[in-house]
Amino acid sequence: MCISVEGHASTSVNQLIGEPVNPEHRKPSKNLAPQKLTAPPGDPKRDTRTRSRPSVQERDRSNRMTMSPPADRGQAVGLIIFVLGLGTLLPWNFFLTASEYFNQRLKSNITSNGSSGVAAKDYNYDSWMALLSQLPLLLFTLLNSFLHHWVKPRLRVAFSFIVIFLLFSLNAALVRVPMQPDTFFSVTMATIWFINMASAVLQGSLFGVVGRFPSRYSTLFMSGQGLAGLFAALAMLFSILNTSSEADADRSSAALGYFITPCVATLGTLLCFLLLPYLEFARFYLNKHQSQSVEATLELCGPTDKKVLENGSKHQEANGKLFREPEGDQERSSVLQVFKKIWLMAMCVTCVFAVTLSVFPVITLRVRTVYQDNSVWDKVFTCVCCFIVFNAFDLAGRSAPSLVQWPSKESPLFPICVFSRLVFIPLLMMCNVETSNLTILFSHDCAFVTIMALFSFTNGYLATLCMSYAPQLVRSKDCETAGSLMSFFLVLGLALGASLSFLLVKLV
Numbered sequence: 148m149c150i151s152v153e154g155h156a157s158t159s160v161n162q163l164i165g166e167p168v169n170p171e172h173r174k175p176s177k178n179l180a181p182q183k184l185t186a187p188p189g190d191p192k193r194d195t196r197t198r199s200r201p202s203v204q205e206r207d208r209s210n211r212m213t214m215s216p217p218a219d220r221g222q223a224v225g226l227i228i229f230v231l232g233l234g235t236l237l238p239w240n241f242f243l244t245a246s247e248y249f250n251q252r253l254k255s256n257i258t259s260n261g262s263s264g265v266a267a268k269d270y271n272y273d274s275w276m277a278l279l280s281q282l283p284l285l286l287f288t289l290l291n292s293f294l295h296h297w298v299k300p301r302l303r304v305a306f307s308f309i310v311i312f313l314l315f316s317l318n319a320a321l322v323r324v325p326m327q328p329d330t331f332f333s334v335t336m337a338t339i340w341f342i343n344m345a346s347a348v349l350q351g352s353l354f355g356v357v358g359r360f361p362s363r364y365s366t367l368f369m370s371g372q373g374l375a376g377l378f379a380a381l382a383m384l385f386s387i388l389n390t391s392s393e394a395d396a397d398r399s400s401a402a403l404g405y406f407i408t409p410c411v412a413t414l415g416t417l418l419c420f421l422l423l424p425y426l427e428f429a430r431f432y433l434n435k436h437q438s439q440s441v442e443a444t445l446e447l448c449g450p451t452d453k454k455v456l457e458n459g460s461k462h463q464e465a466n467g468k469l470f471r472e473p474e475g476d477q478e479r480s481s482v483l484q485v486f487k488k489i490w491l492m493a494m495c496v497t498c499v500f501a502v503t504l505s506v507f508p509v510i511t512l513r514v515r516t517v518y519q520d521n522s523v524w525d526k527v528f529t530c531v532c533c534f535i536v537f538n539a540f541d542l543a544g545r546s547a548p549s550l551v552q553w554p555s556k557e558s559p560l561f562p563i564c565v566f567s568r569l570v571f572i573p574l575l576m577m578c579n580v581e582t583s584n585l586t587i588l589f590s591h592d593c594a595f596v597t598i599m600a601l602f603s604f605t606n607g608y609l610a611t612l613c614m615s616y617a618p619q620l621v622r623s624k625d626c627e628t629a630g631s632l633m634s635f636f637l638v639l640g641l642a643l644g645a646s647l648s649f650l651l652v653k654l655v
Contacts (some may be wrong), residue, residue, distance in 0.1 A: 232371020
């Protein structure tokens, strides 16, 4: 007995996405009678067709599972990304808090047998440290923008963490080793160079990885970096309060603890990063082929189907990463092509950090309290009002975009808000700066703290918006390139700000 195969030649898009076909649209076969539309129950051909074609409900459920991201169970991925941000800057911030330890060792001329000499040499440690930290950051962040096409992020991040761990272990081992100041200075400067070299590759790689996730995960990463600065500032405060009562042996133990702590933090952060690909939610965004298959599947869906899928999953993000226009070119864009799409955000993040580094901490360190009669407050004023206030409000600014994101990335107000931060440069220069050549308009401590709070909050808020907006302006396959480029322009802003600070110091 013959069976009809009508409708197979005109399979519609509705069948591909699981919607039933309207029988009125079927054309009757010319060779068979219209009444013979089905095979008898015992026909093996009919049974084969029945078994191979899933039901409408099964196909709809399968499409939803393919196109919708899984849940971030227990916010595990968000927590790991926060820890990655914390672990990225925590080692270097602890290195900065040990500045007093390095200056102390360089002041005393220690011979190879441990006896003290009388000569002392000014190594200008702080200036050299600033120079040898910013230069490798700038160079290797630029290198990482091109490196990510050939070296996988997993290898780059793991290698950077291992290098940082080994270098901090070396500094911890040298705490109890007597060395000539010249040798110690050379070793320390080389350590600073290589730590920042690894940190540049690490930050650029992690910004590229985080750029693949929805925008709120970029906010979590930036918040983690802000918390690292706050931890370092609190450690500095405790160090200042205990310095007067510590013996030399106690200071040596404290320095040893400073370097062991970031070693442990680096290992913990590395383990968190290695755990990330094993989480289902992270694999959804990290797997490039899966993302492309989602986009290819969505090309078959009409606007109505996309809207249903968006409303059906509570984990869809508003950045349009999953439901963007079909992309005909399956190749990654070049670095120049990506830059043309994110250049405004790149300029904005450069401006944000250039303004910040031009006056912080070079100018803000010179501000003095009006209550100099209070010896305790005078001792901790700079640490509390400069470093702790800055890092606390910077952390608040980095966390705020998870609640509200204004202005939007398309708004012309966004670059206006960024460049309006230039007003903080004269405001901070006219605070109660010691031996200032300018007119002091804000002498009271409360005025300085208020300006610092606004200055640091806008730094964290606008920088986080820049870093989270940039990946939204490019295709999903170019998010890593956009993140690496934004990391480079962030470091470029740091370098420009540090260079501008030398000129501003002469004006004050």
